[in-house]
Amino acid sequence: xxxxxxxxxSVKEKKNLFPSPRHKxxxxxxAQCKQFKVSTQGRWPKKSAELILSxxxxxxxxxxxxxxxxxxxTVQHAMVNRAPKMRRRTYRAHGRINPxxxxxxxxxxxxxxxxxxxPRPEEEAGRKAKKVSQKKxxxxxxxxxx
Numbered sequence: 001x002x003x004x005x006x007x008x009x010s011v012k013e014k015k016n017l018f019p020s021p022r023h024k025x026x027x028x029x030x031a032q033c034k035q036f037k038v039s040t041q042g043r044w045p046k047k048s049a050e051l052i053l054s055x056x057x058x059x060x061x062x063x064x065x066x067x068x069x070x071x072x073x074t075v076q077h078a079m080v081n082r083a084p085k086m087r088r089r090t091y092r093a094h095g096r097i098n099p100x101x102x103x104x105x106x107x108x109x110x111x112x113x114x115x116x117x118x119p120r121p122e123e124e125a126g127r128k129a130k131k132v133s134q135k136k137x138x139x140x141x142x143x144x145x146x
Contacts, residue, residue, distance in 0.1 A: 005053065
């Protein structure tokens, strides 16, 4: 949790950013994305970072009140769901009216006390045998015959 809070603070100050590996439309390229090796595009979502930062600080104070060790807290589960739209109206030219809706959301965070580091399984012991396609197997058999 302390590392998460530090990262979100640096996003607010535009020292770190969130990479956009999937949703790349209209997202500019940034040099800070080189550290992630996933994408060259990313953003600094200041408003979202402030919201998540306030939720994490609130969860940290709740854990402190319950007597948990805040230095070993980890985010076990995080989920964001759509909430019902809040409807207003905006007045346009020539007597027309258009909807003016906000898109709120429900954010759910579950923090647990425990080990922050999860070791990676061994290279050979944890991996399954790689599947080979039928086409490749047939080609290999042909090459062995010749």
